[in-house]
Amino acid sequence: MPIQTAADSISNSAGSPYGFKNRIINGAMAIDQRNSGSSTTPSGDAYNLDRWQAASGTAGSWFTFQQSNVVPANFTYSLSILSTGANSVSSGSIYVLQQRIEGYNVADLGYGSSDAKPITISFWIRGSVTGTYGLVVTNGAMTRAYPITYTINSANTWEYKIVTISGDTSGTWLKDNGIGMRLVFQLGTGSSNTLTAGTGWVTPSGGAYGVTGTTNLSATNAATLYITGVQVEKGSQATAFDYRDYGNELRLCQRYYYQRNIISTSTDYIAVLQCFNTGGVYGKLFDLPVTMRATPTGSMSSITHFRASTSGGNGTTSFSAGSIDVLSPAAVGTQGWSGISGLTGGNATVITASTVPSWIAVSAEL
Amino acid sequence: MYKQILNRDTTLNEYCIVRTNDNACIPFDPDNKDYQEYLKWLAEGNTPEPADE
Numbered sequence: 001m002p003i004q005t006a007a008d009s010i011s012n013s014a015g016s017p018y019g020f021k022n023r024i025i026n027g028a029m030a031i032d033q034r035n036s037g038s039s040t041t042p043s044g045d046a047y048n049l050d051r052w053q054a055a056s057g058t059a060g061s062w063f064t065f066q067q068s069n070v071v072p073a074n075f076t077y078s079l080s081i082l083s084t085g086a087n088s089v090s091s092g093s094i095y096v097l098q099q100r101i102e103g104y105n106v107a108d109l110g111y112g113s114s115d116a117k118p119i120t121i122s123f124w125i126r127g128s129v130t131g132t133y134g135l136v137v138t139n140g141a142m143t144r145a146y147p148i149t150y151t152i153n154s155a156n157t158w159e160y161k162i163v164t165i166s167g168d169t170s171g172t173w174l175k176d177n178g179i180g181m182r183l184v185f186q187l188g189t190g191s192s193n194t195l196t197a198g199t200g201w202v203t204p205s206g207g208a209y210g211v212t213g214t215t216n217l218s219a220t221n222a223a224t225l226y227i228t229g230v231q232v233e234k235g236s237q238a239t240a241f242d243y244r245d246y247g248n249e250l251r252l253c254q255r256y257y258y259q260r261n262i263i264s265t266s267t268d269y270i271a272v273l274q275c276f277n278t279g280g281v282y283g284k285l286f287d288l289p290v291t292m293r294a295t296p297t298g299s300m301s302s303i304t305h306f307r308a309s310t311s312g313g314n315g316t317t318s319f320s321a322g323s324i325d326v327l328s329p330a331a332v333g334t335q336g337w338s339g340i341s342g343l344t345g346g347n348a349t350v351i352t353a354s355t356v357p358s359w360i361a362v363s364a365e366l
Numbered sequence: 367m368y369k370q371i372l373n374r375d376t377t378l379n380e381y382c383i384v385r386t387n388d389n390a391c392i393p394f395d396p397d398n399k400d401y402q403e404y405l406k407w408l409a410e411g412n413t414p415e416p417a418d419e
Contacts, residue, residue: 177397282374294397298382299390325371325382325391336374363390365399 022242023105024183025252026051027123027230029077032067033250033259034361039066041084047365049079050253055209057094062087062188062218070226072124072158078228086221087188094209095188095218100366101232102255102293103140103180109167109234111139111181116167121183122238124160124229127152129220134186134211136195137165138204140179144171145208147195152215156224162238168201177293179366183232186210187225188218254290259361262305262353270351270360273308273334277345280338281308285324285351285360287331296362298324298332303339305358308349310342317341318354324362332362368392368404368414376419383414 031050034040040048041064045055048065056062061084068080081097089095110116121137130152138145146168150161174180186194186209193207194214210216217223229241244252262268273281288296300306304318320339324332343349369386371379382391383404392400 276374280374295393295395297385297390297392297398297400299388303389323371323384323389323391325379325384327382327391327393335379338374363400364397 020105021233021239022244023101023181023232024099024230026249027228028075028241028243028249029067029079029228030246031250031253033253033257035067037067039064041065047257050257051099052079053098053100053365055094055096055098057092059087059093059095059188059218062095068226070126071228072126072160075124075228078124078126078226081187081217081225081227083217083220083223087218089188089190089216089218091190091192093188093190094193094207096209097185097187097227099183099230100140100179101181101183102366103174103176103178106173106180107175111168111173112171114169116169117234118164118166118236120162120164120233120235120238121148122160122162122229122231122241123227124158125150125152126156126158126226127217128155128224129215129217130155131215132213134189134194134197134214135163136182136184136186136208136210138182138184138208139168139171139173140182141172142182142208143203144168144173144201145195145204146201147197147199147208147211149197149211149214164236164238166200170201171203181232183230184209185227186214186216188216251290254288255293256365257361257363258288258290258292259359260286262356262358265353265356268353270306270353272348273337273351275308275343275345275347275349276336278343279341280336281343281349281351282334282336284326284331284333288329288362292329292362292364293366294364295327295329296332296364298327298360298362300324300360301358303337305353305355306337306351307354308340308343308351310349311344324360327362329364332360367407367412370414370417372417378417386415
């Protein structure tokens with residue numbers, strides 16, 4: 001009896017129904033660590049929902065982003081995009097919504113080699129402006145790109161879109177913790193940064209942030225676009241959305257961004273640090289829930305939102321100086337928070353928030 | 367735009383730099399996107415503010 005190999009039964013060129021089928025993280029728009037459902041109108045590159053970056057180049061605050069419950073059947077959330085004015089694009093304009101996919105998560109696609117496999121992109125979209133829209137798949141450096149168009153046929157109606165593209169046998173496609181692939185939705189991009197559809201894989205001479213001759217949502221005041229169920233999978237067939245449980249989806253996001261929200265000034269202890277004199281502390285604040293992609297950038301709501309306990313209980317004054325300046329992919333800490341009094345050098349002290357909401361965040365976004 | 371910081375012993379922190387618009391600490395890790403932007407800013411001829419004494 002011949003031995004059946006994996007290649008006989010499960011072709012490596014096909015999508016897998018198991019494991020990490022969808023290479024997009026937070027494709028169902030459920031995770032919103034930064035804003036907890038609040039809207040943002042960024043003036044520069046920024047994240048509203050986890051993993052989805054609004055990249056605006058030199059454009060202004062053209063769009064408001066927010067997690068929404070306007071959804072197609074069987075979804076709970078979408079990403080709402082609202083145009084803040086009638087902002088016509090110039091040739092050099094760039095405004096896109098993009099997800100940068102880590103190289104480890106697309107390495108098996110074989111891009112940049114003769115083993116490159118096709119991928120299928122699928123998503124739900126609902127727009128107030130009908131027309132043809134632009135979407136681009138690129139490598140990390142945007143030196144290879146595949147421009148795609150899709151059509152919104154009916155205003156304010158959910159539509160399911162499917163696109164299959166061939167694998168790219170050329171170019172440099174990172175397979176490590178750098179940017180392996182970008183999925184770029186055009187929102188307001190000018191001709192210097194667009195590509196011609198129908199050309200397959202190309203080496204862009206300019207930017208790869210859109211498709212020539214397509215609709216720029218930015219040009220219509222109060223235009224809306226909702227998107228959810230975004231999936232990028234290996235193979236030529238679109239399959240059902242890869243619904244992942246909330247906890248795992250959150251952890252996938254936390255490889256790139258983690259926000260520790262402090263919810264109480266009395267019962268939400270943050271850390272126990274060592275006092276280095278009567279007014280300052282240092283040490284490890286906390287381990288991170290997931291090993292991050294790289295050493296993260298550390299930030300906090302404000303140093304004045306935090307305090308230390310003294311012999312009499314919670315400190316009545318807050319720190320006035322310090323930052324999240326001890327950073328690794330696994331943990332965060334501080335070299336020193338200072339500006340209070342009543343501590344005893346060498347002792348340990350409990351760190352709490354002096355006001356809520358307050359937060360400490362780390363970012364290792366691509 | 368960027369500012370150096372001191373360790374608690376007042377020596378210069380040689381592992382990260384502060385971005386002044388949001389007080390975020392950026393580690394000197396070549397894989398960190400914010401550090402890549404800092405390097406680009408330095409390459410344009412800029413220099414960070416010195417740390418407060």
